[in-house]
Amino acid sequence: MIQNYRDLTRLEMEQIDKEKTIVMIPAGALEQHGNQAPLGTDDFIAEAMLDYLKKELPEDFPMLYFPVIPVGLSTEHKNFCGSITLKPDTYYRMLYDICESLHHHGFKKIAFLVCHGGNAPIIQVLSRELRSEFGLSAFILSSGAFGHPDVKATVTEGNIWDFHGGEMETSMVLAVHPECVKLETAVAGRPDAFADNKALLPYGSVSIGWVSEDWKDPQGNPIGIGGDPSGATAEKGDIILKTSARQLVPGLLEILNW
Template sequence: MVRYYRELTRLEMEAVDKEETVVLIPIGALEQHGNQCPLGTDEIISEAVARRIRETLDREIPDYPMLIFPPVPVGLSTEHVNFCGSITLKPDTFYHVLEDICRGLFRHGFKKIAMLNCHGGNTPIIQVLSRELRSELGLAVFMINCGVFFGNQAVKDTVTPGNVWDFHGGEMETSMILAERPELVKMETAQAGIPRKFMGNRSLTVYGPITLGWVSEEWETEDGTPIGIGGDPRGATAEKGEQIYQSFVGSIVDGLKEIRRWKDQ
């Protein structure tokens, strides 16, 4: 069964089957998401995804052994720090925060950890940590990237045709917040963002084999004002948000089934 880590007593935790239980750690960020979305967008999404995972597992695989860890609310957001409200940990700080959590879980006997990452900027640190902990401790740290721009075609198909730059703070993420916390979204302030410095390039692109460490000021409105988001959020709806959640929660649950069967020895 799926339970929340922080709700167990010490005696209940002692009784948990550490060999089989997957500890799911939602990881967000605290950073600007344009005019219309809250700073905590990624954390809100991480909690929403974790809850929907629990609901799906409870319905489809009620004996799935999982503990949902409290969300990590601040991540690596260097690219956003020049926008008011954005907070980042340093790369080594973020690494060690996650490392200390994982080592604590390992100390108590857990063998499988799944990082539910909902911010693209966190990905490189989690990838390095996963390899290091597996190499040193034999601890299996799985990476689940639930950000809406991680290649899920069904998710991308929800975007309004022509909204080709949509990713951070755009239509997809705004739709997800509308589905989860609509009172936090200020759609009347929404504007589109485009990567003007990259437009027209064939090789040097935002994401691809040739790129650089972009900063969010490079995403501008039509009049050249830095806005820090990708895409046009004005087509966002709560219905699209629910469709997006359903699409990748389904694919995550498929992955969790395989994680359950995984044996390193």
Template sequence: MGDDAYACQGSRRLERLTWPAFQAAAQTCGSTVVWPFGAFEQHGPHLPLGTDALFAEQILDQVLETFPQEAPIWRLPLQSIGFSPEHLGFPGTLSLPAELLIRSIETVGAQLAAAGFERLVLFNGHGGQIALLQVAARQLRAAHPSLGVLPCFLWSGPKGIGELIEEPERSEGLHAGQVETSLMLQLNPELVGP
């Protein structure tokens, strides 16, 4: 791949490439796009509405920094509003319909496949849309067999993470609990309320 695509990419963001650099990136052997997904929902009275989105974006950026510069991996802009109907009773929660989110993934994925990208990773920070992204990935893969699609949930990643989470949070869910609060204190302590 030409140096122009890497020179333009900044922090591996596709939106910072020119169209010729985008075309060159798509045609690179092993070309992979990661799309971070979050949510815009209540996280208790002490964490920001964009908690899941902040986690997905910041952790993805830190991981991408560990790859060699020549690795053919780029990212899409964050999809910060997700599928959160279970939280609509709380002020500030915004949620997209499942059909709209699935259709968006299918549409963008089809365009990436047409451009020549080989892989799409759906990097998800919101537990309420795991199954939805799995469905979107299967449908996209069926429609575009040349595109490998992998839904990936942030909290399912590191081996052994489950053993670090205390009960009852491990069995009842992470939402706005000690684990999310601890991670936010590490990444953005100024955003954690009392």
């Protein structure tokens, strides 16, 4: 059964099969997502994944959904109002301590659900340490199936830069918390500073440590998002969330049999 970790009593937790049960830790973020989408966009998506996963996994699937970690590593957004970030070492230590407690109670399998790309490098390093130090099997999954054809098909034609805070992410928030989206304020963003240098990510192979100010509005002002969110809809968001949950299923079934 898939349950919220925090909903169980101590006695119920004692009954949980710790060898078998996967603890999924959703790693969210509290950071700017353009003019139109809320600071908690990644946290809302992380929360929504629980309901979407419940619909896709067998009813008896043994998984506990840990409370969403509401703040992550968002250094690249820190100059936009409201963005909150942990330092890399703080983030590492916090997740390490949570996992050490889980290990102490006998859990063996942890699945990190990365809901903000900036969190991934720390979680990758941490996962190897957890395995080496505690014998924990730590797996890393991503909350967004952004490369899936069904998801790509939701993006408006010509919106080629869609990425952070763009049409896809805004659609997902519209599907679960429409009251928090102010679509009338949406302004498109593109990586203007590097438009002529195709070797630099996201289209090339060389990364320079992006900050979101590198993404500019049509006037050349920092806007901090990639793509044009103006075509976002709740229906598209529902498709993206459903497809993303479905994409996680084969990996989760493998983790169960690990």
